[in-house]
Amino acid sequence: MIDLPLEYATRKVEYDEAMQAVLQAGDFIKGKAVTEFEHQLAQFLNIKHSISCANGTDALEIALRALNIGEGDEVIVPAFSYVAALEVVSLLGAKPVLVDVDAQYFQIDVTKLKSLINPRTKAIIAVHLFGQAVDVDELLEIAKAHQLYIIEDNAQSFGGMYKNQYLGTFGHISCTSFFPTKNLACYGDGGAIFTQDDTLAKKIRMIANHGQSAKYQHEVVGRNSRLDTLQAAVLQVKLRYLKPSLAIKVGLARLYQQQLLEIEEISLPQVATHSQHSWNQFTIRVHQNRDELKQFLAQHGVQSMIYYPKVLSQQPAYIGLNQDFPVAQQLTKEVLSLPIHDQLKEEDIQQVSKLIKEFYG
Numbered sequence: 001m002i003d004l005p006l007e008y009a010t011r012k013v014e015y016d017e018a019m020q021a022v023l024q025a026g027d028f029i030k031g032k033a034v035t036e037f038e039h040q041l042a043q044f045l046n047i048k049h050s051i052s053c054a055n056g057t058d059a060l061e062i063a064l065r066a067l068n069i070g071e072g073d074e075v076i077v078p079a080f081s082y083v084a085a086l087e088v089v090s091l092l093g094a095k096p097v098l099v100d101v102d103a104q105y106f107q108i109d110v111t112k113l114k115s116l117i118n119p120r121t122k123a124i125i126a127v128h129l130f131g132q133a134v135d136v137d138e139l140l141e142i143a144k145a146h147q148l149y150i151i152e153d154n155a156q157s158f159g160g161m162y163k164n165q166y167l168g169t170f171g172h173i174s175c176t177s178f179f180p181t182k183n184l185a186c187y188g189d190g191g192a193i194f195t196q197d198d199t200l201a202k203k204i205r206m207i208a209n210h211g212q213s214a215k216y217q218h219e220v221v222g223r224n225s226r227l228d229t230l231q232a233a234v235l236q237v238k239l240r241y242l243k244p245s246l247a248i249k250v251g252l253a254r255l256y257q258q259q260l261l262e263i264e265e266i267s268l269p270q271v272a273t274h275s276q277h278s279w280n281q282f283t284i285r286v287h288q289n290r291d292e293l294k295q296f297l298a299q300h301g302v303q304s305m306i307y308y309p310k311v312l313s314q315q316p317a318y319i320g321l322n323q324d325f326p327v328a329q330q331l332t333k334e335v336l337s338l339p340i341h342d343q344l345k346e347e348d349i350q351q352v353s354k355l356i357k358e359f360y361g
């Protein structure tokens, strides 16, 4: 699905230099590269505040804490997604309320939101899934009408856009992850939080660093959630290549779309008109023999992944949450993510496509 050693090898000199500089300076925590990278991130997204932290899950937890969300509050999260948003809402003692997704774009179904909102609802966590954007305008309108916070989760969609504006700049707070498989990735765990709001930014920065406003001045109960300087140094290199990397993936996705167009047994991923897809995943829907196709690809040396095999409400830890998600349910039976990353060549895409055509005869 992704070739991290190859990616490292292609820019080894730059990565080694960046990491050596940190080793020589010894500023491993809150070092120079962290501050620089935070500025570069803010500049890239064109947002006022960028605060790094230890990972994307922490970013979500810190965001909720900064908004004082906890016991007695409800937060709406997608039922078809990675577990992180659901997890942090639960950890903070708030009640997660799941919402179904749409079958076309796999994003939160905004038409199903209103019936889930009540006076206890405080926020919606808008996960931009697989690299594409949720319907931001509609979401912001609902949030405004019901005085809800929007927390964007663009862990899979960093660099993706909605109407020519970067994802991660629309919500009250946005969260991202630099996990090695994300669009902007480091060599371990990392995350960041974004906001335009000065007061929230101050609070977020405190919470991520033991609730401190200054050294040994603990204003709120905080966390230890910091981005390592070594990771920040790696990320500075990666950020320089993010745009070309995204452009490569857009080209590869287009090629998949051409090559797979005529196979009736599958549906190709749709790109919403308002969305500039960042292709963290190229996820098809397979209407016939999905698991057999996956196996066939594997036998021919091609990895593919099922994101996600279960609706979140079917996971043992979350049984008891609201249940009725017909679209999510259907997707768990049909989705298959094919390899897409910036080290792949056109021939690779042709090869994978050829195998899929062969499978369906």
Ligand SMILES: *Cc1c(COP(=O)(O)O)cnc(C)c1O
Pocket: 055, 056, 057, 058, 081, 082, 084, 085, 127, 153, 155, 156, 176, 177, 178, 179, 189, 190, 191
């Ligand atoms: C990866 C991911 C996260 C969590 O990020 P970590 O850095 O692994 O904690 C959160 N939300 C989504 C949608 C993700 O894909």
